[in-house]
Amino acid sequence: MTTETKTNGKPSVNRIGLTSQDYRAGETTLCQGCGHNSITSQIIAAAYELSLAPHQVIKMSGIGCSSKTPAYFLGRSHGFNTLHGRMPSVTTGAILANRTLLAIGVSGDGDTGSIGLGQFKHMIRRNVPMVYIVENNGVYGLTKGQFSATADVGQTLKYAGTNVLPPIDICIEALAADCSFVARSFAGDARQVRELLKAAMSFNGTAVLDIISPCVTFNNHHDSTKSYDYGKAHEERLQDIQFIPRFEEVQVEYEEGAERVVQLHDGPIIKLRKLDRDYDPTNKWHAIELLEKARQNHEFITGLLYINTERQTLPETMHLPGTPLAYLPAEQLRPSRERFAQGMAEFM
């Protein structure tokens, strides 16, 4: 990386002088080999590479294995491990209080697809600026192996038997709610996860990342569609994704026809190199069609499915001031005696 400087035996630091160690936190208590741990590593890597100021980040989560992970990354950032399925509302409140914060939310398939589906959709509807990661393994881990709403039909689990209900597709739900950044990835595809995370962290709006993240204890058997083996064998990348931050003052070159670029707010660029399909990620209809077909044909398609840089975010639609509401001085919070008198005049 060009962002790193390496000097005689000293650890590398990023643009704000922090080491990658500074982006770590407590040791994971999840199972060894859990997909969530690889995602945690990529969050640390992405934050380090983007030189995020840790104090400007908040880590948000609901309840479940995935929701434990904010304790394992960015130890210098505030965080809130909230209630099951309710992280979107708490994050909405936190962002209203302080719009300058970068919110990174981690959820799971139960937390988002079942108990939290309502809040998930309304967060997107409001376009709360945040990264919303779903660590999707199709199974409830902490309660020991029940199906979640994202499990495919016909899947079997040791105690839960065979799943007979169709899966909820997190990405289709996000698109239906008019999400302006929708991506799917695979915990086993570290580079794609990292590049998507960097793009999502740089995006102004709700960015949903549905990351298939195998549960090694309950749902990693041979015929599971959420297993490492299945993912490795079936993942079909839509594009080769490269995130180019804005502090790299290089001319971004791209190959007409084979590559497309998406410029984000404030300058960073997502470069997408075409693979097997010709795909336009700015067309929502195409995204929904692609996902519906993939659901029918049992395809595992990853990549940036949809992006729209035009939608206003919640702080913008609310006309919030640039200064966070939480940091407004007392004289802006308590009306003056003149304002008070104007208010009282309404009743006289």
Add this chain to the structure above:
Amino acid sequence: MSAIDTEVQTHPAGHTDSTPIVNDFSIVAATVNGSGSQTANNVLMRAIFNMGVPVSGKNLFPSNIQGLPTWYTIRVSKRGYTARRESTEILVAFNPRTADEDLAALPPGGVCLHPGDLKFGAPRSDVSFYPLPVRDLVKQSGADARLRDYIANMVYVGALAELLSIDMGEIKDALSRHFKGKPKPIDLNYGVVTAAAAWVRDHLPKTDPYRVAPMDRTSGMILVDGNTAAAFGALMGGMTVCAWYPITPSTSLVDALTELAPILRADTDTETTTYAIVQAEDELAAAGMIVGAGWAGARAMTATSGPGLSLMNEFVGLAYFAEAPCVIWDVQRMGPSTGLPTRVSQGDVLSAYYMGHGDTRHVVLFPGSMTECYEFGYQAFDLADRLQTPVLVLSDLDLGMNNWMSEPFTYPETPLDRGKVLTADELDQIKGWGRYKDLDGDGIAYRTLPGNPNPKAAYLARGTGHNEYAVYSERPGDWQRNMDRLARKHETARTLVPAPVVIERDDATIGIIAYGSTDPAIREACDVLHDRGISASYLRIRALPLETTLRTFLAKYERVYVVEMNQDGQMAQLVQLHAPEAAARVRSVRICDGMPLSAQFVVEQIQQIEA
């Protein structure tokens, strides 16, 4: 509306030749919901108020948009009593479906104004009837057909003005205020008022004794409802985030916020706001938003009522345990369940105090007047920030939605108190900081806000077990220590919450304890009891946790009556728990019928036991 025929004050029966009864009676307007009678009732009430005569209005309305019966009572009281009375002397019988029942409820000597074409099933000889040509008067006004139902109500305004000697100038001023100075509706409505008054003058001799005469008991005062007062107070208290979901009777609190916020708090230079008001998808989300906002440093609030409060239960437990400040206004209505959505209750006392599972106790405030709705509006934020915990304000439908006379509000005397929040520099100077560490012995730890650049500032708030440094812990000692500290914090809260208001009588033999909107009824009851030889001191609780004033009060009297509007005597239970030594002397007087408390009920209940 059924009424009890015994009265606290009885008026002489018969109509002619009796001495005039001035400024001491009640009016009930029985109309059809959605017919626009609120305008007529508000105009009457304000006109009487502007004549300097103490007045109160209670809207007894159905859970319905249009068509069901509704009653509006206006009490005129030269002595300044504002509680609901059990019966009313003057009936405006404008709803044919309830007219017979309404007429039957009138006391002897009562008055009945009604449309001339309305026929009663059982006419009474001891009531003065005033039939009014409503249809003709409306027709003569030339009003558009769409508006005729609405302005029909102005006929009873005009007739009452004439019969009771209500100042026509004040009626016009009240109409002008209501229609914000727009000449067209003012002229149309006032035209009907004057035509009706003239018709009554020309055709109906006055046969009843009731009259309004100017006084000087309301000058400088305002008429306001508690939800508006609360909104005003919240904006004075620096509210920055309000997340809410519509529910009667709290919705008008947020309506008032939305209306007053631009006047009080908009930044006119930059066209930005200094607040965010968000209609959430449900009360769970509303609660989540204020918890997140409070954690991140906002002054966050919501307004709700019983069913909404139930949905906020889990979040309030989280906020208590993660120690995030927020303010919840519960404008109480009658439950359980959907219950009586448009009727008053004090039924959420216990559920609010103990909200959440496990061991939780909360700070709960009970405003008892418009001034307190206003003051608690900002004080609740100071308490929430100081104690880093949810603060619940239990108002009710009567306080929140009815118009009350009040002294004008005053500018807050003390500055905003944001509590123990550490800046980056302060954090460097403080020794041994941990987010949940009790450095001062008051149970309140120091917090940092997201965005604090000090590398030591960050912590992960959580509902799971944690040690003093906010690190996940299942150690028995850590859990116990944290719960002990939260209990200590509750003891600190006891010393910070508003103390009770005590009105002692030197010759008192009994005590009365009450809270919230029942205050006017209790004060009146104390006077009536005193006249009847029972002298009572009165303590009005203003907050939970309960504190020492209450204990001292309880020790003084052989019998102490806890009066409240719920089925189980919820506050009586808390009083007994708080002062077990006095438990046997506590008597619960409670009513759970959805109506605002009357003095008569209190007097009868206490007299019965004291006799």
